[in-house]
Amino acid sequence: SQQGEEDPQALSIQEGExxxxxxxxxxxxNNLQWYRQNSGRGLVHLILIRSNEREKHSGRLxxxxxxxxxxxxxxxxxxxxxxxxxxxxxxxxxGSNYKLTFGKGTLLTVNP
Amino acid sequence: xxxxxxxxxxxxTEMGQEVTLRCKPISGHNxxxxxxxxxxxxxxxxxxxxxxxxxxxxxMPEDRFSAKMPNASFSTLKIQxxxxxxxxxxxxxxxxxxxxxxxxxxxxxxxxx
Numbered sequence: 001s002q003q004g005e006e007d008p009q010a011l012s013i014q015e016g017e018x019x020x021x022x023x024x025x026x027x028x029x030n031n032l033q034w035y036r037q038n039s040g041r042g043l044v045h046l047i048l049i050r051s052n053e054r055e056k057h058s059g060r061l062x063x064x065x066x067x068x069x070x071x072x073x074x075x076x077x078x079x080x081x082x083x084x085x086x087x088x089x090x091x092x093x094x095g096s097n098y099k100l101t102f103g104k105g106t107l108l109t110v111n112p
Numbered sequence: 113x114x115x116x117x118x119x120x121x122x123x124x125t126e127m128g129q130e131v132t133l134r135c136k137p138i139s140g141h142n143x144x145x146x147x148x149x150x151x152x153x154x155x156x157x158x159x160x161x162x163x164x165x166x167x168x169x170x171x172m173p174e175d176r177f178s179a180k181m182p183n184a185s186f187s188t189l190k191i192q193x194x195x196x197x198x199x200x201x202x203x204x205x206x207x208x209x210x211x212x213x214x215x216x217x218x219x220x221x222x223x224x225x
Contacts (some may be wrong), residue, residue, distance in 0.1 A: 003137055008156035019225075025182075042116075042203055042216030088155065097167045098210040100145070 005103045006089055015064055019076040021106040023089030024069075030098050031111040033090040034073050037105070043088060046074075077112045118204050118217035126225050132193040133220045136185055137206030146179055146189050147203040155203075161187065162210055193196060201207045 007022045013072065031050045035043040047063045047092040049056045049072065057065045076083055088105040092098050113169040125131055137144050145160040159169040161181045169179070176195070179207040190199055201221050205214040 021188075028147075033213055035214075035216075040216050043214070044216070045206075045213040048213050092211060097162070099157060099160055099168060100210075100214060101157050102147075102155040 006106045008106060009104070010107045012111065013079060015079060015081055015110055015112050017079055017110075019079050019083070019108055021074045021087050021108070023074070023103060025072070025089070025091040025093075026070065027091065027093040029091050029093045031092045032053045032063075033092060033100065034061075034063060034072075034074050035088045035090060036101075037086045037088065038051070040047075041083075046087075074106075079108075080090070081108070081110050081112045084108060084110045116147075116204055116206050116215050116217035117166045118220050120184075120201050120220060121218065122221045122223075124223045124225065127178060127193055127194055127195055128193045129224075130190065131194045131224075133202050133204075133222070134185045135189070135191040135203070135204030135217060137187070139185065141208055142184075143166070143207045143210045143212075144181060145207075147205065149201045149219075151205060158189070158207075160210070166222035167210070191222075195211070196220075196224045199221060199224050 030062050033048045034046040039044045049063050049065045060077045065072045086105040086107050088102045090100040090102045092100050119134045136155045137196045143162050146158040148156045159179045160172045179189045201219045203219045206213045
């Protein structure tokens with residue numbers, strides 16, 4: 001079975017607003033990764049946060065990690081219509097052989 | 113680099129036929145992953161390779177599915193015989209290692225009638 005669950009499943013906001021998506025996971029991770037998927041395309045990597053990190057930024061993206069709660073959040077500030085996509089968190093775990101497993105994602109719609 | 117290349121982009125076949133999906137990873141990447149995406153089950157990891165060796169195939173749904181990586185620049189996922197419930201988008205992804213970020217191909221949309 002796949003690990004990690006994103007919350008909410010769908011989010012609709014107005015352009016300029018902030019969007020927050022959450023991810024919960026179940027195992028001890030090496031790192032947690034966030035990806036974006038536009039309709040009909042492959043996933044594109046956004047941010048990787050390691051288990052010993054608590055926060056990471058990239059442009060308008062901010063990711064936090066709370067290993068005590070086994071949760072992460074992705075914040076997109078000042079959203080744009082072009083941010084409309086599905087967002088997935090992937091947990092990288094597995095002991096000696098790491099693998100990346102995903103939740104079902106959050107569908108973000110940014111209305112112009 | 114052209115990125116991860118998958119072929120075909122679309123495949124329509126009839127139940128019982130053999131289907132072969134192909135993937136060319138990014139040059140220099142040591143790890144290769146096959147995923148399947150459906151609305152119902154989301155993104156499922158089917159199998160992954162490290163240095164051309166299969167590491168974990170526990171996600172392969174049945175014996176009808178098989179995957180090979182004969183060299184560092186090519187992998188195949190085969191379904192024989194195919195069934196309608198195999199209809200999905202199949203993604204290949206590669207990375208420098210199993211701990212690093214993945215680069216995904218554009219996927220193969222498989223429809224089994």
